[in-house]
Amino acid sequence: MMLRYALQTVRDRKAGFLGAFVALLCAAALVTACGTLLETGLRGKIGTERYAATPVLVSADQNVHQTTVKEKKGDPQKTKTKHKAKPVAERAWLPASTVDAVRTVPGVERAVPELTFQAVPLVKGSAAEVPSYGHSWTSAALTPFTLAEGRAPQGAGEVVIDRGLAARAGLRTGSELTVQATGEPKSYTVSGVAKTPGGDLVRQGALFFSDAEAQRLAARDGQVSAIGVLPAPGVDAGRLAGQVAQALKGTTAQVNTGDERGPAEFLDAAGARVKLVSMGGAMGGTSLLVAILVVVGTFALSVQQRYRELALLRAIAATPKQLRRMIGREALLVGLAAGVAGAFAGLPLAAWLYGRFVDGGVVPANLERTAGIFPMFAAVGASLFGAWAAARITGRRIARIRPAEALAEAAVERARPAWARIGTGVLLLAAGAVLVAVLSTLRTEPASTPVTFLAVVVLAGAVSLLGPLVVRGAAALLAGPLKLAGTGGHLATANLRGNATRMASAVTPLALLIGMTCTVLFATPTLGDAARAQAREGVKAGWVLAGQGPGVTGGAAERIRRTPGVTAATEVVHTSVRVGLTKYAAQGVTPAGLTRTWDPAVTGGSLADFGDRSAAVSELAADQLGLGPGSPLKLTLGDGTPVTLTVSAVYARGLGFGDLTLPHALVAAHVDNPLASSVLVAAEPGTGREQLAAAVQGFPGVRVLSAQDADRVRAERQAAGAEINLLAMGLVLAFTAIAVANTLAMSTAERLREFAMLRLAGATRRQVRGMLRTEAVSVLLMGTVLGSGIALAVLTAFSVGMTGTAAPAVMPVAYALVVGVAGLLALVATALPGRVALRVPPVEVATSKA
Numbered sequence: 001m002m003l004r005y006a007l008q009t010v011r012d013r014k015a016g017f018l019g020a021f022v023a024l025l026c027a028a029a030l031v032t033a034c035g036t037l038l039e040t041g042l043r044g045k046i047g048t049e050r051y052a053a054t055p056v057l058v059s060a061d062q063n064v065h066q067t068t069v070k071e072k073k074g075d076p077q078k079t080k081t082k083h084k085a086k087p088v089a090e091r092a093w094l095p096a097s098t099v100d101a102v103r104t105v106p107g108v109e110r111a112v113p114e115l116t117f118q119a120v121p122l123v124k125g126s127a128a129e130v131p132s133y134g135h136s137w138t139s140a141a142l143t144p145f146t147l148a149e150g151r152a153p154q155g156a157g158e159v160v161i162d163r164g165l166a167a168r169a170g171l172r173t174g175s176e177l178t179v180q181a182t183g184e185p186k187s188y189t190v191s192g193v194a195k196t197p198g199g200d201l202v203r204q205g206a207l208f209f210s211d212a213e214a215q216r217l218a219a220r221d222g223q224v225s226a227i228g229v230l231p232a233p234g235v236d237a238g239r240l241a242g243q244v245a246q247a248l249k250g251t252t253a254q255v256n257t258g259d260e261r262g263p264a265e266f267l268d269a270a271g272a273r274v275k276l277v278s279m280g281g282a283m284g285g286t287s288l289l290v291a292i293l294v295v296v297g298t299f300a301l302s303v304q305q306r307y308r309e310l311a312l313l314r315a316i317a318a319t320p321k322q323l324r325r326m327i328g329r330e331a332l333l334v335g336l337a338a339g340v341a342g343a344f345a346g347l348p349l350a351a352w353l354y355g356r357f358v359d360g361g362v363v364p365a366n367l368e369r370t371a372g373i374f375p376m377f378a379a380v381g382a383s384l385f386g387a388w389a390a391a392r393i394t395g396r397r398i399a400r401i402r403p404a405e406a407l408a409e410a411a412v413e414r415a416r417p418a419w420a421r422i423g424t425g426v427l428l429l430a431a432g433a434v435l436v437a438v439l440s441t442l443r444t445e446p447a448s449t450p451v452t453f454l455a456v457v458v459l460a461g462a463v464s465l466l467g468p469l470v471v472r473g474a475a476a477l478l479a480g481p482l483k484l485a486g487t488g489g490h491l492a493t494a495n496l497r498g499n500a501t502r503m504a505s506a507v508t509p510l511a512l513l514i515g516m517t518c519t520v521l522f523a524t525p526t527l528g529d530a531a532r533a534q535a536r537e538g539v540k541a542g543w544v545l546a547g548q549g550p551g552v553t554g555g556a557a558e559r560i561r562r563t564p565g566v567t568a569a570t571e572v573v574h575t576s577v578r579v580g581l582t583k584y585a586a587q588g589v590t591p592a593g594l595t596r597t598w599d600p601a602v603t604g605g606s607l608a609d610f611g612d613r614s615a616a617v618s619e620l621a622a623d624q625l626g627l628g629p630g631s632p633l634k635l636t637l638g639d640g641t642p643v644t645l646t647v648s649a650v651y652a653r654g655l656g657f658g659d660l661t662l663p664h665a666l667v668a669a670h671v672d673n674p675l676a677s678s679v680l681v682a683a684e685p686g687t688g689r690e691q692l693a694a695a696v697q698g699f700p701g702v703r704v705l706s707a708q709d710a711d712r713v714r715a716e717r718q719a720a721g722a723e724i725n726l727l728a729m730g731l732v733l734a735f736t737a738i739a740v741a742n743t744l745a746m747s748t749a750e751r752l753r754e755f756a757m758l759r760l761a762g763a764t765r766r767q768v769r770g771m772l773r774t775e776a777v778s779v780l781l782m783g784t785v786l787g788s789g790i791a792l793a794v795l796t797a798f799s800v801g802m803t804g805t806a807a808p809a810v811m812p813v814a815y816a817l818v819v820g821v822a823g824l825l826a827l828v829a830t831a832l833p834g835r836v837a838l839r840v841p842p843v844e845v846a847t848s849k850a
Contacts, residue, residue, distance in 0.1 A: 020331075022742050023298045024338035024387055025345065026735045027291035028379040032346025033353055033731065034287055035375025038280030040354070045368040046262030046269045049201050050135075054112075054142045055237035056229035056244060057256045058102060059264040060092035064578050064636050086583065087274070089576040090638035090672050091116065091267055093223040098253055102227055105247050107235040114139045114226040117218040118673055119207045120550050121161075122178040122185060122700050123169040132165065132205035134181055136214035142228040143196050145206070149173050150192025153210045158191040160208040164200030166193045178700065179207065181217040182674050184555045185700055203266070203366050219674070226264065252640070262366070269364045276363060282450060287732050289457040290516070292386060293464060294509060294739040298746070299331065299390035327391045335387025339380035346379060347371060349731070356727055417468050417501070425465030432459035440797040443620050445527065452798050453729075456519050459790045460512040467504025471496060474782050482774060491758070491767070492774035503779060506747050509740040510783025510822055511790065516736060517818050518791035520729045522810055523798055527655070528718035530803035534656025536711055541570070541597040541680035543692055544710040548701035551675025556699040557590075560679065563695040565687030568593025571664050571676040575638040579625060584635075585658035588667025597680035600651035600661070605629030607649050615645040616661040618654025622647075635660070637670040655803065678710070737825060744779075744829035748772065748837070755834075756842035765838050769831070776830040780823050788815075 051057050063085040070080045102111040119134030137152050137160060145162065150173035153160055159179065161171060171177060175190045194208065209217065218225075231240045237257060245255040256264045263269060313323060350369070357363040435455035442448040463470065475496035482493045496503055545552050545560060554571070561569045573588045589598065591610050598607075603619060605628075610616060615633050617625070627633060631647045645662065668674035681692065681704075692704045705713070755768055795808035 018746075020295070020298050020387070021334050021338045023291075023295050023739055024335055024383045025342040026738055027287070027295060027386065028339045028342025028383040029346040029349055030287040030291065030731055030735055031284060031379040031382050032343050032375045033350040034280050034284030035378050036280075036346070036350035036369070036371060037276055037354065038284060039372055039375055040367065040370045041273045041276030041278075041280055043372075044273060044276075044370050045259050046266055046273075046364075047259075047366050047368065048261040048265050049143070049203060049366070050116075050206070050265055051142050051226075051228060051261045052196070052198060053144045053230075054228040054261065055231060055257060056241045057261045057264055058094070058098065058227040058229060058244065058248070058253050059225070059256060060094045061252045061254050061640070062087050062092050062264075062267065064088060064581060064640065066581050084581055086578060086581045087271060088578065088636065088638055088640045089583075090640075090670065091225060092252070092640040093220055093225055094227065094253055096222050096224050098248065098251065099224060099227055101247055102229060102244055105240070105243050107232050107240045107243065108229055109232040109235075110141075110228075110230040112139050112142055112228040112230065113224040114142065114228055115214050115218045115220070116225040117182055117214075117220075118550060119217065120180040121165065121169060121205070121207070122180055122549060123171075130165075130168065130203070130205050132207060134179070134207045134209060134214060134217055136211045137208040138211055139228065140194065140208055141230070143206075145194040145196055145208070147192045148195040150190070153191050153208060153213070155210060156213045156216075157188055158210065159188040160192040160194050161190055162201055162206040163193055163195045164202075165205035165207070166190075167200075168205075180549050180553075180675075180700070182219045183217070184553050203364065219669075266364060266366060269367050272363045272367055276357075276367075279362075282453075283729065283732065285450070286453050286457070286729070287735070288382065289454070290512065290732055290736060291382075292390075293457060293461055293512065294736070294743075295386045296390040296393060296464070298505075298739070298743060299387070299393075324392065328388055331387040331391030332384060335384040336380070338387070339383030342383060343376035343379040346375070350375075353727075353731065360727065417465075421465050422469070425462050428458055428462035428465060432462055436793050436797045439794065440800040442801045445802070448798060448801055449523075452519060452523060452794055453516070455794045455797075456515050456790055457512070459793070460508065460515060460787075463511050463786050463790075464504070464508040467507055468500040470786070471500040471503045471507060471782065474778070475500070478778055478781075482778070486767075486770065491763070491771040492778060495771070495775060496778060502747055503775070506740075506744050506779045506826075507782045507786065509736060509743050510779065510826065511786040513733070513736040513740050514784055514787025514818060514822055515790035515794075516729075517733050518788065518810075518815065519794055520726060520733065521814050521818070522791070522795055522808055524718070525809040525811065526795060526799050526807075527802050528715075529809045530799075530805070530807075531655040532711060532714050532718065534653040535714065536656075536707070538599050538601065538653045538656050539597070539680060539707055539710070540599050541568075541682045542707055543681040543683060543689070544705045544707065545569075545676075545679035545681060545692075545696065546703055546705050546710070546713070547675065547677075548703060550673055551677055552679050552702055553675055553699060556696050556702050557676060557679045559695055559699070560681055560692065563687075563692065565684045565691065566681060567684060568596035568680075568682040570594055570597040570680040572678050572680065573664060573667050573671065573674065573676050574658070575667055575671050577638060577660060577662075578636045579621075579634070582624070584621060584660050586660040586662055586667065587658050588662050588664040590664040593682070596682040598657075600649075600653045600657055602649045602651050604650035605648050609648045610661075610663075611648075612663045612665060613645055614648040614663065616649040616651055617647055618657075618659040619650060619652055620654050621659040622650045637667070638672075639670045641670050737821075740822065740825050741829040744776070744826055745833050748830050748833040752837045752840065755837050756840070759838075759842035768838060769834060772830050772834045773827070776826045777823075780826045783822065783826075784819055 065083065065085045068082045096113065099111050099113045102108060115134070115136050117134050119132055121132055147160070148163055150160070159177060161177070166172060171190055173190055173192060176187055177190055178185050178187045194206070215221070229240065229244060231237050241255050241257045248255070354363065354369045358365050432455055435451055435458060439448060439451045439455060442451060475493060478496070479493050483490065545556065552571070557569055557571045560566055570593065571590045575586050575588070576583055577586045578584070591612070594610060595607050600616065607616065617627055617633070622628065627647050627650070629647055629649060633645045633647050634642065635645070636642050643666070683692070689704050689706070696702045696704070758768055792808070796806050799808045800806050
């Protein structure tokens with residue numbers, strides 16, 4: 001019976017359920033989009049380009065491994081072994097002797113050594129936008145590349161380029177091409193143009209040198225980046241791969257076939273999968289929390305608007321169980337329809353979001369986006385569960401009270417919320433305070449980011465539950481100012497006091513929108529501004545050399561050192577290393593004259609002893625690893641090479657310069673790009689930009705920046721990173737904005753009878769519209785204060801934990817824009833339904849069925 005009533009209610013009250021439907025649809029679309037990104041990170045395929053004709057590929061292990069053995073309590077004979085692995089940041093290389101070991105495996109026709117290194121053609125236009133890599137001509141067979149014109153490189157001054165690069169750069173056989181590899185730029189003659197059977201390469205350009213020249217440019221004597229294994233005729237590639245793996249057992253070599261070749265070729269794509277899993281999970285988790293909060297609020301408003309109907313059902317002997325079933329089945333019907341529609345709507349949303357990530361360089365284009373059914377089923381399930389749970393929570397009290405009390409409840413709102421609601425709200429408020437306190441102790445971004453957004457949602461949940469009390473308190477404070485608005489102000493004050501629960505349902509999404517948006521907008525600048533401030537204070541050099549291409553060469557740095565008036569020049573190269581399995585940002589610096597160009601605020605030890613086997617660490621790293629001056633530091637470099645260094649100093653400016661500072665020569669020998677990202681130049685007074693620029697004018701792309709110019713470049717990079725973060729959370733913010741408009745429109749549209757009674761009592765349309773505007777401004781003011789307070793508390797705790805100071809970066813223009821957009825949403829979502837409702841003659845409304 002109650003299922004029939006539920007179906008009839010949904011048909012007859014389409015407008016009342018429309019708000020819940022929209023909220024659930026948006027939530028399901030968000031879950032589908034985030035789930036698709038998560039699934040892409042887990043199962044997305046990475047296609048190979050260079051090794052298309054190589055069925056078996058041998059590459060180095062790109063992970064750091066750690067094995068832990070724990071004894072079980074009470075039984076030392078039983079142990080538990082755990083194996084963990086984390087990827088390294090740079091390409092790991094194999095010993096050249098591995099090639100000979102592969103060649104001895106039966107069934108191998110050819111074992112082709114591969115060298116892959118950066119080789120940037122110094123040309124203008126679109127050719128510079130696609131990454132290019134150098135190889136030896138011997139490995140051209142792995143794609144395979146064949147000559148479309150010209151001949152193979154025969155000396156140290158010749159190069160063969162792929163057809164796509166030739167077209168982008170406007171080159172042909174006989175052209176001169178300057179290439180920046182791992183050392184000084186060098187000019188080559190294009191001896192040939194190569195093509196592949198599958199068409200031009202999409203994600204990279206290929207430059208082929210003679211074997212000896214490729215070995216020199218790679219700067220990896222006695223090593224190869226990979227080995228292409230070509231089976232003999234009639235030999236099964238899968239079986240051969242197993243034999244090769246057996247022959248290389250006990251080494252760091254890994255054997256790849258099929259889809260495994262793509263991650264071995266594109267290391268950034270493999271890393272992007274991890275990043276996509278992280279972003280998809282973080283966005284999905286935040287989306288679910290926001291969706292639960294919004295959907296519960298929407299259903300609460302929907303059930304509140306039906307109190308008269310539900311009270312009458314109780315009065316004609318409907319039992320609490322029947323009411324709960326009816327409300328639950330209504331919710332399931334709406335949830336099913338919204339979940340299915342939202343699941344399909346989430347697919348194009350996921351495609352759009354994935355495309356933006358590709359355009360922003362976060363995800364490579366050859367990481368294939370998956371479109372499986374699992375995220376869609378998850379979205380439908382989440383929508384059904386969210387709708388059912390929200391309906392059960394919001395309809396519980398009206399279903400449990402006696403019929404006479406239900407009628408009274410429908411007529412007049414209770415003076416205070418239920419004690420259970422108040423208690424839960426206080427608990428959420430306490431939980432939010434605990435999260436804020438914990439956040440102030442977290443000193444790493446991966447740990448603090450999820451806690452930051454969780455704290456915002458939990459505090460917004462407390463606002464949702466305690467909202468009626470907050471609204472009544474705000475109404476008491478605003479009573480005086482609202483009287484100045486005339487009749488509309490008096491009516492608005494009465495509504496705020498008498499319908500606090502309804503008003504609170506509008507305040508909550510506004511507070512969530514403002515709090516979440518401000519947190520997303522200002523968290524990254526808070527961290528970035530602190531890092532820039534530390535960098536500004538720590539760079540003593542007045543000038544900085546920067547490269548417009550891959551970096552500044554050692555030759556340019558040496559030339560500037562010999563320039564009259566220059567007292568020191570420090571080359572800086574960046575990477576990341578692992579201590580155990582923990583990842584740390586690191587920089588390599590040249591020790592000579594280091595204290596003249598760099599001041600990291602040393603708090604222990606001294607940089608005077610910093611040498612080729614030394615390391616300096618930040619206070620954070622020192623605390624985490626238990627290090628001090630003189631301590632041994634065991635770490636794994638970017639390419640997987642283990643080293644042990646001695647800590648010479650501990651410094652305070654870790655945000656500005658990274659957690660580890662290592663010798664430049666050591667870092668440069670184990671990264672894909674050994675060129676300096678910058679060179680810090682200290683000079684005597686009177687040594688100007690012109691003199692320094694003249695010294696390096698023979699080095700292409702090297703420019704001289706002042707310290708202020710270098711700071712502006714860092715600010716631009718920070719802004720680019722903030723755009724990606726905003727894009728990642730933009731869907732959640734858009735959903736919250738839709739919820740604001742949806743809730744306010746629902747609240748206003750269902751007040752048709754109230755407006756009619758006011759009109760019949762003598763109020764004019766203008767006075768009713770004035771009341772709505774005053775209510776909207778009051779709701780906006782409360783939402784702004786609460787949302788701003790939440791964001792300020794969370795951002796301050798974030799700043800204390802990450803930077804050591806309570807100084808969140810709040811941009812006034814951005815904050816004003818956030819409040820302005822929220823205000824516009826509130827006014828439009830209130831004014832439009834109000835105007836439509838006021839068009840109906842009041843007598844017609846008063847005489848219609850209740």
